[in-house]
Amino acid sequence: MKKKITSNAFDYIKGRILNFSFLPGVKISDEEIAKIFGTSRSPIREALNRLVEQGLVEYRTNRGFTVKVFTRKEVADLYILREALECLAVRLTTQSIDDGHGVESLENLLSTYPAIMESQDIARFNEIDERFHDLIALYSNNSALHGALQNLHGKIRIIRRYDHLRIGSFQNTYEEHQLILKHIVSKNVEEAVRLMSLHILKSMKLVLPIVPEQS
Amino acid sequence: MKKKITSNAFDYIKGRILNFSFLPGVKISDEEIAKIFGTSRSPIREALNRLVEQGLVEYRTNRGFTVKVFTRKEVADLYILREALECLAVRLTTQSIDDGHGVESLENLLSTYPAIMESQDIARFNEIDERFHDLIALYSNNSALHGALQNLHGKIRIIRRYDHLRIGSFQNTYEEHQLILKHIVSKNVEEAVRLMSLHILKSMKLVLPIVPEQS
DNA sequence: GTCAACATTATTGTCGACAAAATGAAAAAG
DNA sequence: CTTTTTCATTTTGTCGACAATAATGTTGAC
Numbered sequence: 063m064k065k066k067i068t069s070n071a072f073d074y075i076k077g078r079i080l081n082f083s084f085l086p087g088v089k090i091s092d093e094e095i096a097k098i099f100g101t102s103r104s105p106i107r108e109a110l111n112r113l114v115e116q117g118l119v120e121y122r123t124n125r126g127f128t129v130k131v132f133t134r135k136e137v138a139d140l141y142i143l144r145e146a147l148e149c150l151a152v153r154l155t156t157q158s159i160d161d162g163h164g165v166e167s168l169e170n171l172l173s174t175y176p177a178i179m180e181s182q183d184i185a186r187f188n189e190i191d192e193r194f195h196d197l198i199a200l201y202s203n204n205s206a207l208h209g210a211l212q213n214l215h216g217k218i219r220i221i222r223r224y225d226h227l228r229i230g231s232f233q234n235t236y237e238e239h240q241l242i243l244k245h246i247v248s249k250n251v252e253e254a255v256r257l258m259s260l261h262i263l264k265s266m267k268l269v270l271p272i273v274p275e276q277s
Numbered sequence: 278m279k280k281k282i283t284s285n286a287f288d289y290i291k292g293r294i295l296n297f298s299f300l301p302g303v304k305i306s307d308e309e310i311a312k313i314f315g316t317s318r319s320p321i322r323e324a325l326n327r328l329v330e331q332g333l334v335e336y337r338t339n340r341g342f343t344v345k346v347f348t349r350k351e352v353a354d355l356y357i358l359r360e361a362l363e364c365l366a367v368r369l370t371t372q373s374i375d376d377g378h379g380v381e382s383l384e385n386l387l388s389t390y391p392a393i394m395e396s397q398d399i400a401r402f403n404e405i406d407e408r409f410h411d412l413i414a415l416y417s418n419n420s421a422l423h424g425a426l427q428n429l430h431g432k433i434r435i436i437r438r439y440d441h442l443r444i445g446s447f448q449n450t451y452e453e454h455q456l457i458l459k460h461i462v463s464k465n466v467e468e469a470v471r472l473m474s475l476h477i478l479k480s481m482k483l484v485l486p487i488v489p490e491q492s
Numbered sequence: 493g494t495c496a497a498c499a500t501t502a503t504t505g506t507c508g509a510c511a512a513a514a515t516g517a518a519a520a521a522g
Numbered sequence: 523c524t525t526t527t528t529c530a531t532t533t534t535g536t537c538g539a540c541a542a543t544a545a546t547g548t549t550g551a552c
Contacts, residue, residue: 104319107319107323108323111324111326111327111330112330113330114327115331136421139419139421140421142369142419143422143425146365147358150357204358210425
């Protein structure tokens with residue numbers, strides 16, 4: 063088995079960005095990462111270039127790499143795009159879900175919500191929340207869509223950091239997910255899509271005011 | 278003025294992929310590109326890693342970089358995603374188009390179609406075709422959406438290579454674009470969206486059979 | 493002639509070094 | 523004191539080299 067430093071570094075840096083260990087705006091020094099990995103800077107730079115293209119990292123010539131900072135406008139744009147994509151995912155998934163164990167997976171996931179809500183573990187709850195949406199994207203059986211949504215979720219995760227009041231909306235999210243799934247299972251496409259749209263837009267309204275106005 | 282080899286190489290390689298000078302499946306040797314640029318391989322590799330993340334180039338460990346080959350399923354997925362995004366773009370653009378010179382630009386563009394149709398210049402026609410869609414994405418005033426669509430168009434361009442019968446459909450495309458714009462201008466959102474959807478799906482039906490079945 | 497084992501060559505991944513550019517600190521000018 | 527200039531330090535972009543891996547070619551057994 064090989065090392066493939068680039069790929070490891072990619073995961074490592076992305077991980078630290080997504081769990082807020084690297085905060086928006088901070089510099090990511092290739093030299094430092096290289097030291098951490100005990101390697102040279104070349105593979106680290108390759109990883110960073112990948113992350114730039116993924117939209118999580120920003121780069122300015124002769125000035126290095128920083129974690130991307132999103133303006134409020136950008137966040138709104140992301141959510142509007144996300145709404146369209148999630149609705150498409152619901153549409154496609156509803157059509158094709160019986161061809162597999164998709165319903166099962168989703169219902170299993172839903173059944174784990176209460177325990178986690180009980181525990182008040184925000185990070186964990188956000189994880190399964192994201193997983194719910196990811197599963198729907200997955201069962202849409204459209205890899206381009208799935209990829210696009212994963213990319214969006216990454217960016218939105220960075221933003222969600224500001225969003226700590228979410229404890230109150232756990233119950234809400236749970237109920238909405240349940241209802242969406244119910245309509246997916248019963249092939250009620252239009253209603254499922256309508257609910258998903260509301261679900262995303264509601265989330266946007268919660269998040270937007272918390273994002274700092276300017277970069 | 279700086280050089281920024283990475284960025285130049287990125288544009289150069291992407292350009293050659295998009296104008297079919299690098300065909301799907303062929304190896305892109307970093308060493309060769311480095312020779313062309315008269316530089317070392319490091320900045321070339323950084324550029325290639327960016328292109329990998331953009332989905333135009335594929336990478337396998339210890340085996341180098343190749344131009345991405347799309348399967349027919351992937352192409353179908355791309356078009357379905359594209360339909361959703363283009364429709365969203367039409368929706369947003371219709372709402373906001375009077376706040377600028379958007380209509381003008383689009384009408385100007387449309388007015389250049391006949392001459393190019395006359396000339397039978399396929400490449401040039403595909404260019405303005407793409408430009409029409411890009412302008413709509415631009416005037417949607419949603420940078421996330423615009424970016425996602427640009428990315429999609431890049432991938433679809435690779436596929437379009439197989440599509441050489443398009444001369445016949447010039448007239449068709451022209452009329453459809455005219456009609457779509459007309460409904461955008463007159464704020465007839467739903468009809469504009471409906472027509473755009475048909476426009477994309479028709480294109481998909483044309484392209485799909487031409488894509489080689491398997492990778 | 494086919495095929496496996498081995499040897500040769502080419503390619504890929506990573507390294508350490510260094511010049512150019514930016515940053516920050518100190519000195520000079522106002 | 524501020525502002526500007528100069529200089530030292532750090533960071534960034536690129537290079538050329540090399541070991542590890544894969545691709546290719548050669549040989550000989552069957």
